[in-house]
Amino acid sequence: xxxxIDRGDEHAWWTTQRGASPIVGTxxxxxxxxRENLLMNMALDDNERLREEDPFTAETIRxxxxxxxxxxxxxxxxxxxxxxxxxxxxxxxxxxxxxxxTPPSEAELAESLAVHDAYYGxxxxxxxxxxxxxxxxxxxxxxxxxHRRAGPSAPPTETSDAPEINIxxxxxxxxxxxxxxxxxxxxxADFDFLGRRLDVRENIAFEGRGEQTRFIHERFPQxxxxxxxxxxxxxxxxxxxxxxxxxxxxxxxxxxxxAPVLERALREVA
Numbered sequence: 366x367x368x369x370i371d372r373g374d375e376h377a378w379w380t381t382q383r384g385a386s387p388i389v390g391t392x393x394x395x396x397x398x399x400r401e402n403l404l405m406n407m408a409l410d411d412n413e414r415l416r417e418e419d420p421f422t423a424e425t426i427r428x429x430x431x432x433x434x435x436x437x438x439x440x441x442x443x444x445x446x447x448x449x450x451x452x453x454x455x456x457x458x459x460x461x462x463x464x465x466x467t468p469p470s471e472a473e474l475a476e477s478l479a480v481h482d483a484y485y486g487x488x489x490x491x492x493x494x495x496x497x498x499x500x501x502x503x504x505x506x507x508x509x510x511x512h513r514r515a516g517p518s519a520p521p522t523e524t525s526d527a528p529e530i531n532i533x534x535x536x537x538x539x540x541x542x543x544x545x546x547x548x549x550x551x552x553x554a555d556f557d558f559l560g561r562r563l564d565v566r567e568n569i570a571f572e573g574r575g576e577q578t579r580f581i582h583e584r585f586p587q588x589x590x591x592x593x594x595x596x597x598x599x600x601x602x603x604x605x606x607x608x609x610x611x612x613x614x615x616x617x618x619x620x621x622x623x624a625p626v627l628e629r630a631l632r633e634v635a
Contacts, residue, residue, distance in 0.1 A: 388431060448478060492504070492581065496589070504571075508575075529563045534572075541634065548626050565585040
């Protein structure tokens with residue numbers, strides 16, 4: 366069952382929650398909403414959009430006291446891309462999908478980009494507050510990815526190329542933040558996930574090159590460790606959108622359990 370921070374409302378861009386912890390969880394591709402004037406011009410239906418969004422990633426961070434959940438679809442504005450590529454105008458920007466019936470107007474583009482600007486202004490202020498309270502902090506930048514692109518009945522992506530948890534670290538000073546990243550990966554790999562262990566690897570399916578982690582490491586080079594976490598969609602059916610609530614509860618427990626581990630690891634950073 367989703368709470369208010371996961372759902373937002375029909376007009377919300379994002380929802381934030383602050384608590385007494387240096388660990389922050391974000392779900393910036395969780396959203397599905399598109400403002401009405403753009404929705405009428407979209408060439409994609411709801412299911413096509415949902416397949417490339419990251420539904421239920423907000424659920425994985427519900428156990429953290431610091432959370433940021435974005436409610437708009439990445440097909441309206443993709444916060445994890447630089448401003449000049451944050452709106453999918455060409456199929457090659459969107460997995461070969463034709464997103465628009467006709468190109469958005471300049472006014473519509475400006476309105477979407479204003480959300481991108483506002484989000485990053487909010488994010489910096491939010492993290493300045495965490496920094497002022499705790500010094501160093503960790504952002505778990507939660508995403509998910511498809512592994513059955515050939516169809517629901519076709520073979521999935523080879524496991525060698527598709528870890529169940531992919532940790533992206535390319536934009537960080539990896540040696541500086543090694544105590545934090547290694548502690549998170551070791552905890553996740555050792556976690557009892559419904560009676561088994563998860564395949565946790567670094568920079569395999571993705572390398573953490575998104576805009577949010579880059580922004581955090583640029584603005585907080587000494588105190589901010591942003592880890593891009595990509596869950597393979599083993600917690601849902603990527604073709605129907607149906608969630609596996611048991612698997613989601615287990616991932617939520619994993620993330621919540623990692624928070625004290627990360628707090629201890631932060632104290633080991635030189």
